[in-house]
Amino acid sequence: MPGDLVPRETLLVRIGAALVIALPAVVTRAAGLHPPAVASAVIYGAGVLAAAILLMWAAETARADMSGALALALLALIAVLPEYAVDVYYAYAAGTKPHYAGYAAANMTGANRLLVGVGWALVVLAFTLGVRRVSRRGGRHGRPPSAREQDVRLAPHHRTELGFLALAAVLGFIPALTAEIGWYIAIVLIAVYAIYLGRIARGGGEDVEDLAGVPAWLVTLPRRMRRTATGAGFAIGAILVFISAEPFANSLVDAGSALGIDEFLLVQWLAPLASEAPELIVAVVFAWRLRDADAIGALLSSKVNQWTLLIGSLPLAYKAGGGGWSLPLDSRQLEEVLLTASQTVLGLGLLIDLVLRRWEAALLFVLFAVQFALPGEQARLVLSGIYLAIGFTVLINRHRDLGRAMEAVVRR
Numbered sequence: 525m526p527g528d529l530v531p532r533e534t535l536l537v538r539i540g541a542a543l544v545i546a547l548p549a550v551v552t553r554a555a556g557l558h559p560p561a562v563a564s565a566v567i568y569g570a571g572v573l574a575a576a577i578l579l580m581w582a583a584e585t586a587r588a589d590m591s592g593a594l595a596l597a598l599l600a601l602i603a604v605l606p607e608y609a610v611d612v613y614y615a616y617a618a619g620t621k622p623h624y625a626g627y628a629a630a631n632m633t634g635a636n637r638l639l640v641g642v643g644w645a646l647v648v649l650a651f652t653l654g655v656r657r658v659s660r661r662g663g664r665h666g667r668p669p670s671a672r673e674q675d676v677r678l679a680p681h682h683r684t685e686l687g688f689l690a691l692a693a694v695l696g697f698i699p700a701l702t703a704e705i706g707w708y709i710a711i712v713l714i715a716v717y718a719i720y721l722g723r724i725a726r727g728g729g730e731d732v733e734d735l736a737g738v739p740a741w742l743v744t745l746p747r748r749m750r751r752t753a754t755g756a757g758f759a760i761g762a763i764l765v766f767i768s769a770e771p772f773a774n775s776l777v778d779a780g781s782a783l784g785i786d787e788f789l790l791v792q793w794l795a796p797l798a799s800e801a802p803e804l805i806v807a808v809v810f811a812w813r814l815r816d817a818d819a820i821g822a823l824l825s826s827k828v829n830q831w832t833l834l835i836g837s838l839p840l841a842y843k844a845g846g847g848g849w850s851l852p853l854d855s856r857q858l859e860e861v862l863l864t865a866s867q868t869v870l871g872l873g874l875l876i877d878l879v880l881r882r883w884e885a886a887l888l889f890v891l892f893a894v895q896f897a898l899p900g901e902q903a904r905l906v907l908s909g910i911y912l913a914i915g916f917t918v919l920i921n922r923h924r925d926l927g928r929a930m931e932a933v934v935r936r
Contacts, residue, residue, distance in 0.1 A: 535741050546574035549768045561778035568775055569798045571768030575761045576606045576802040582757030584739035584806070585750060601829050605761075606799035607635050608834060609769035614791070615838040617773075619845025627777065627791045628838055629857035633864040634792035635800060636830050639823060640871040641892025643804050647819045648676050648885035650811035658814065676816040676885075678824070678878040685824050687933035688720040689872055690926065692831040696865040703858050705839050706850040713836035717829060723933065737809075772798075788856070820880060831868060859904040863895070866911035873918035877925045887914075
């Protein structure tokens with residue numbers, strides 16, 4: 525049966541549910557209504573979530589007409605387009621509303637830290653539970669899985685992503701050192717992402733297998749119908765992003781004021797959670813189905829594009845909105861960028877040998893959670909130091925793996 529044994533009627537209900545979730549945002553925007561800030565954040569946040577779901581389904585289905593690492597990279601990019609839309613809007617608005625520059629930095633750093641600190645850990649947890657589930661049913665080796673068998677592993681071709689992430693990790697400290705995201709670093713980061721896409725397009729990779737849910741059903745349709753459905757998903761998702769991103773971004777700021785909550789924190793965590801939830805869910809499903817390389821590979825590719833293309837787009841949006849060529853960072857934003865860059869170093873070090881172990885995933889999650897228990901400038905600086913100390917120690921210890929990743933960047 526199409527859709528991984530899920531009845532077609534159930535899949536149609538899922539598609540209908542996604543459209544129903546988006547309907548209040550469409551009606552509110554079309555009617556020119558202006559609900560209270562909190563209600564507006566919920567309505568347009570649901571629109572962003574629905575857009576992310578539809579774009580994810582469309583991108584997954586499109587992989588039937590592609591193969592290899594490029595398809596996974598494009599999936600990762602398309603999946604976070606709602607996140608890009610919200611963050612680019614904040615940078616654009618900062619051209620005339622200077623305080624919005626902080627929201628752009630908050631959204632970007634929150635998305636990156638959530639992806640590594642929570643997303644990577646969730647993949648390991650789901651894979652561990654999936655391995656145990658299969659073992660209990662007599663699959664795999666018919667015995668309790670060893671710790672090694674529960675480690676998440678990347679395929680060798682993912683060394684390319686790791687090599688480019690290493691480049692981006694170094695470049696990511698420049699904004700923290702200069703207190704701005706300058707046009708010069710934007711050009712370099714966008715170029716790095718373009719070269720990355722070109723490199724993996726030539727490098728090929730493994731074919732996509734075993735789609736689940738709605739995309740699994742759509743790929744069984746005749747080619748013309750499949751491509752029509754894919755195009756419709758992209759089109760509707762893009763329209764929802766256009767309708768929802770700006771009012772959602774503004775309503776988060778207004779909701780913070782109305783509720784007495786730090787607007788910076790709302791923008792930093794709630795917006796990325798809404799826009800990246802579908803991608804995280806798909807990665808968890810991949811891991812649960814024991815497709816660990818696809819699961820962590822998709823999130824790794826997302827990390828590469830967010831730490832290159834997303835950062836690089838912010839100064840350009842700021843300039844287009846009437847600002848200068850460099851997006852300024854105040855002391856709070858500088859600390860957040862430094863903390864995110866430091867977490868990137870640790871994440872790179874833990875994944876550079878193509879294995880993410882359970883204790884490594886736990887370490888990433890615990891350090892991510894500590895920032896909420898110990899907020900404040902001093903805590904962010906200390907936590908950055910901890911990330912860097914562990915990260916550099918691991919990278920020095922695994923320098924041969926780092927060398928192989930850098931070789932994959934330059935090797936034809």
